[in-house]
Amino acid sequence: LPLLLKATLLRLASGSYRPFYNGFYYNHIMNDNGDGQDKVDYFNGARLVVETSKDPVYSYSGANVTLPCHYRYEPDMGPKHKIRIKWSKLRDDYTKEQDVMVAMGKTYVAFGDFKGRAHIHRASRHEASLVISDVRLKDDGKYCCEVVDGLEDESDVVDLRLQGIVFPYQPPRGQYKLNFHEAEQVCQDQGAILANFNQLFQAWSEGLDWCNAGWLADGTVQYPIRLPRKPCGGVHLAPGIRSYGPRHRHLQRFDAFCFSSALRGEVFYLDRPTGMTLEEAKQSCQDAGAEIARVGQLYSAWKFLGLDRCNAGWLADGSVRYPIATPRANCGPAEPGVRSFGFPSKGRFGVFCYKER
Numbered sequence: 289l290p291l292l293l294k295a296t297l298l299r300l301a302s303g304s305y306r307p308f309y310n311g312f313y314y315n316h317i318m319n320d321n322g323d324g325q326d327k328v329d330y331f332n333g334a335r336l337v338v339e340t341s342k343d344p345v346y347s348y349s350g351a352n353v354t355l356p357c358h359y360r361y362e363p364d365m366g367p368k369h370k371i372r373i374k375w376s377k378l379r380d381d382y383t384k385e386q387d388v389m390v391a392m393g394k395t396y397v398a399f400g401d402f403k404g405r406a407h408i409h410r411a412s413r414h415e416a417s418l419v420i421s422d423v424r425l426k427d428d429g430k431y432c433c434e435v436v437d438g439l440e441d442e443s444d445v446v447d448l449r450l451q452g453i454v455f456p457y458q459p460p461r462g463q464y465k466l467n468f469h470e471a472e473q474v475c476q477d478q479g480a481i482l483a484n485f486n487q488l489f490q491a492w493s494e495g496l497d498w499c500n501a502g503w504l505a506d507g508t509v510q511y512p513i514r515l516p517r518k519p520c521g522g523v524h525l526a527p528g529i530r531s532y533g534p535r536h537r538h539l540q541r542f543d544a545f546c547f548s549s550a551l552r553g554e555v556f557y558l559d560r561p562t563g564m565t566l567e568e569a570k571q572s573c574q575d576a577g578a579e580i581a582r583v584g585q586l587y588s589a590w591k592f593l594g595l596d597r598c599n600a601g602w603l604a605d606g607s608v609r610y611p612i613a614t615p616r617a618n619c620g621p622a623e624p625g626v627r628s629f630g631f632p633s634k635g636r637f638g639v640f641c642y643k644e645r
Contacts, residue, residue, distance in 0.1 A: 334361035338416075338435045340446035347423050348451045349549035354409055355418040355446050357433035371437045373408060373416045378430040378445065380484070380506070388418065388431065425450065425481040425549055452549040453591045454483045454491035456498045457583065460606060460631040463500060468537035471503040471544035478605060479584035480546035481505070485529070487547045488512060492529055501532055502543040509535045509542050548584030553644040555581050555589035557597050563636025569602040570639075578643035580604045585642045586611060590626055601638040606631050609640075 338359045347353035359371075375388040389398040391408045398406045402420070409417040416433055428450040434443040459465055459474055466474060475482050482505040483491075492512035499520040501511045509532040513520050521530045535542070558572050573580045581589075582604045589595040590611035598619040600610045608629040612619050620627045 336437055336440045336442045338442040338444045340433050340444040344447040344449045346449050346451055349425055350552040351423050352421045353423055355431055357416040359414050359435045371435055374434040375418045376432045378432055450549045452547050453587050454487050454545055454547050455587045456502055457544045457546050464541050466544055467541055468503050475544055475546035479582040480548040483545040483547035488545055500543050502545040507534050507537055548588045550592045551588045555585055555640055555642050557601055557638055557640055559638035566602050573641035578641040581640040581642040586640055587626055599638050600629055601640040608637050
């Protein structure tokens, strides 16, 4: 308002006057050069509308994904001058986490770890879709498509959800030994990331029941309970996600809930008649042109590829586990799952290997 008033008074003082057609263009703005050349920011009377997918877009680690975004004018008044497109990644509370890319015309700039992986897809005149290649686990989340046309700025939000599995993790030294940063690292070491609340909730809705509290990506500590019982919050609480809320990221220690996505490769089992030590197991995988599998890879192969093996095998973290898709006698409990023998200090077992396709 002060700028508009200033411009009006200057015009009246100079003896020249042009009417302000509010709703047709915003105002005349005097430039700083004193040369009498005014900048006019026009408003053409058309409303800018931006729309993304109302349903989540699903993908998996290593894939390419397109997040749809289209814009239009109501009423449509034909071709417009160049618009600016901006994509941002948001936190769960819709505040900005990071810039993804900015584009104008054929020029665009991607930021951070989206460099070389993100570009704008324009199959039609009013398309502003974002293409992300080689999707990574931490790409999961909300994305904002923002279109800027002069003084108009409209946006919409789309969810990218990775198909994956949440699994609880304890290190070899036992229960409740990880601060937040150590939890982040152990998940990465197992081909995963710390799960977020939505991923844990989805896992709970699919049957995950775990009585040990673990870190999530937002720094809270929670655990999923399907069957209420005394040691797990009491028998009188309804099933759900129990929460300790935010915890001190350096001083307090819990387990971790990790999230791993579907695989681009395969997990397979190797064995010898007398079994193998951990070092022999690692070498056997290398001899087969593969590497010893990580915990997240075994869980993903079990969930997405139906891996079923009633023989225990070494994994990269020194644990011994085996995946059961079809429960049967002498193969553990009556429910499907990944069984664990813990972290044996000695013993001879088979090995699970992972090989990229």
